[in-house]
Amino acid sequence: MKWSDITDWEESTLETEYQQLCIREKEAEDWGREILELNKSTSWQGDARKAADKRVEEIDQDVAQFIVNLRAMKTATSTMQQGMGAVQGLVRDAKAHAEGSGLTIYSDGTVEDTSGTDWGDVALSTAMNPLSYALPGAGTLISAGTSYEMNKAARQKAVDECADRVDEAVKKANEIDEAYSQALSDIEEGKVKPEGSLKHTVDGPLPMPQDTSDTRAVAEWWDSLSREEQERLADEEPDRIGNLDGVDAWARDRANRHRLDRDYEDLNSRKESNEKKVADYEKWKASAAIGVPAPCSADEYNRAKSELDRQAELDKLKTALKQGAQYNGTSQLLLYDPVEPGENQDQLHAAVTVGDVDKADNVAVHVGGLTTSVDNNVVGYTAEMANVAGTAGGNTASVMWFGYDPPQAGAGSNGLFTVSETERAAAGGADLSHFLEGLHDSRQGSGEGGDPRITALGHSYGSTTLGYALTQVRDGVVDAGVFYGPPGVPAKDVSDFNVPSDSVYVMKNDQDIIGAVPNKGPMGMAPGSDMTQLSDPTEVPGIQHIEGNHGIDPGTGLVTGILGPIAGAGYEGYQDHVNYFDSTNYQDADTQKEIHKYLRQQGLPETDENVRAETQRRQQENATSQQREVSKVVNGTK
Template sequence: MNWSDLLQWEGNPLSQQAQVYEQQAQAVTNASEDLSDRANGLSGSGQTVTAAQQALRKNVEEMRKQAESLHSLATISGDAAKGADEIGKAARKLDQDAADKSIKIGADGSVDYVGKKAGSLIGGTQIMTNMAAVADTVSLIKFEADELVKDIQKNIAAVESGGKPQTSGGGGSRLDRMKLPPKGASPDEVAKWWSSLTDAEKKEMVRRHSREIGNLNGVEATWRDKANRNNLAEDLKAERQKLKEQEDNALRYPTPQNILDLRQTRKRITQMENVEKVLDKSSKDGIQRQLVCFDSSDRDVLAAVTQGNIDTADHVAVNVPGMRSNLADNLDYYDSVSGLMRENAEKHSNGQSVAVVTYMDYRAPQGVEEVVDINYAKTGSDRLAGFLTGLDASREHGAGDAHITPVGHSFGSTTVGMALTKIPPGVADDSVQIGSPGSGVQDVSEFNIPKGHAYVGAARYWDDMVQGFGDDGRFGKNPDTMPGYKHISGDVGQDGYYGPIGRHSGYFNEGSPALDDISRVIAGKEPK
């Protein structure tokens, strides 16, 4: 699509054609009604009269179909007029705005600076910024122009084949739909916006804004996954290049800081490579995985990986691990735990689909000195609450409601408990807290989940003394002794050793009653 052509686009000719189609449709409708009256008014009986009535009614039906096609063409032309007018106005405005900044947009959409040479570095940077913004908007306008033409062609073909035209997206301005939601938009607002886009527009948004889309709560997991895989590949490439430069620098100027920088960069590379490895497991075990969270903005990389498609699964569990969980050391282990939960939940789901999220998108405490800091749970619960709310919103505006169950183990259970106070009612259906140092609340009624749907699992206290370890004021009361909870099995099976924390990590042991009860809750069933 040439830029010079888009500058000429106007909606008026198409609006006039829509009126012509509408007038023709009305004329055919009037004629069909007159013919129908004539058919019904035929008097007499016999084969001749019956044959005449049938012939007239057949003509009436054909005329009605013709009128319907003309109505459809009027609708197509009206929508095309609106789109063409918007695109033409946007192109002309951009052309003028660019000229005001001494930027010329060529007939093919290319961008050139035609003003005076910048007198400073800051001025040169501003020119480059302006050119990039103009080029990006040109690309967006051309994209929407192409999509409009495709929609028109598709809908005309549908009418010609006897079908009906399809609406494109959720209405409103095409170009406005392609803008990111404002900061602070709720997950429901994001999900409503996202559902208004066509697949082609979603693909374009991922291309343009992969960083934002990858972690935008309310966007479907399928598209977050596409964005985050792009982000992972880019960041891993950049981190490897950074490591090479650091190694070269360390050879020339070895300092203690060089060593620390090298160690941190290697750790980040390991974290990203482990995410890649877990995603690659799908090629071996056939289980779909989605990278629904990926955040490399801080020192340590955070991520969340699914087993199964959380956009369509009937039951979705969110597995939130606790202390010492991190991408560098145990993502593969927790992915396996999620697999055990998924497989066992499927045994109880009566054929319904199950997906499990390995949620490591919060920084868990990495040692005893950190685990006493409740701020890890507070910060993590903010992120988790946003994710849960976005998951529910994307399902409400997508494939339909899912049965959602966050499952928190150890410090992760406290994080889950705090998150349950921050989500709107109706987001989560059940919750499971196991081996918990604290519920995150003083009373189970603080959870925004249905009454009677909070579950707790605990091994014998002498074998898991983590339960209730945190002080009530900061960590919340011990869920194992709080009223209002339903209890699931704390029998972790024979694996593990007897001692103060010997059974603390055994709740997901394959074949254990504890795992079976957790899986029943995930599948929406009562535990044994």
């Protein structure tokens, strides 16, 4: 299989086949139940009865085999679909890289620089020098010859990176194609067997899927278990259930609370000794006493300091869960994934809800960007998205998804400069698409709360992550998408997203500092970043616009621009990048005191119901104009 074979792959290609297999499975199960009823109502005996029973038993076995074959074929097809979605995302990423860098990908997968740019001329032009583009005037500090070599190396780096993306897409396509072929061969060769009788096959629990990334298969397995079996798994095997996309939210929360409590208790058991170790070491270091031995080694100090920091982060996570539940009685921990030694993971991954995701009519899922982490943002984002949900009204839940490693401040492999690269966004987008599919699929079984309206929101670098997710997520999962404060998305048209084309929105404040991030220009021709190879969503055809803040200086009444110091007073570049929604935390102690005082002044009982009603009144009253419009997207009234 080569590049030209996979450029048109789409996850939806096999959807008709999958749905037909679902119908056939249901018909076969109904047929099996009818067979189980044969001869039950008759009392005749003798050789004929024995012969009839034997024949019914043979039919039982044949029907059980037919059902498990259908199930195996359905699971293999669903897994292939998800794999095709991943390939689709990889192909789009490679194409975006090529188009943004002036490269051509040929049908055999080879990549060539076809920009036609004379980099000798570029080297002589300070205006076109990548270094001077980032730091005006710095181009004069290096020679034209050095600049030529820098540009030439940048071009080759772009070609090599694009070729790597092509190879990754082709490799993934071959892997899933081989796995699908093998699964179908196993069925044909009779290697798939029922685990018990026809009754067990029809009415018993399904086996747990081998590929747990298939959220539909996971959801069907979970729904086949009794409530008692589900509770037992959540309590006894929390590491297996807590982060399993497709499992009901109540069970994931129950399992992850066990895991959170276990980790917190472990850290807390060493808190006093860690505090003493850190205090003694820092006191010794500050004293700079000559000849006085350190109270512990540097490694011991660093380990103790790290454990105290981890515990403080878990305290914030517990606070967010507690405050989240105070809005409407329920908060759930849908993801809890601490960093383990040797893992390729930078920070704690988590997902916190305000509201019951199993029962909500509307679910808003938020993903943050640069410097986002549980430690920095979980309490603030929980309050902010609770305000969006409160403004939306009705039975609306919000989810704060911290399920990837966005760039952070500082240097290093995950430092500030990685914000110009898309690798982390692409990896996070793949995980986010599975999470979204899991939310949707967990609500599709009999007795579930019905199909919720899912709106996905991405801020800043998180909007790029969301863009990758929406190019891979299965059709019919996400009902609306909102990019706000976005640097770029991997799409040329709204139809590139697997979301209804009339339900994708972008929002950018006039003073948002993100407006200074170039999606075009010299850095696009002499690529120093992947972000310049993506599209500005404010210019993508078909994406609808939500009006942002126009940056009116309240003091002068003048419009200020992105070049704040030049444009004049009132420039709020960073603030206007983060202040799209009301960020008031209505659950902090001071605000709660105000709410209780107000209720007393109004002569109203200070019941939980009245406190929540007054909180929602304030959420709606204090909502920003952007928040009101986004809330309409969330509840489906826009």
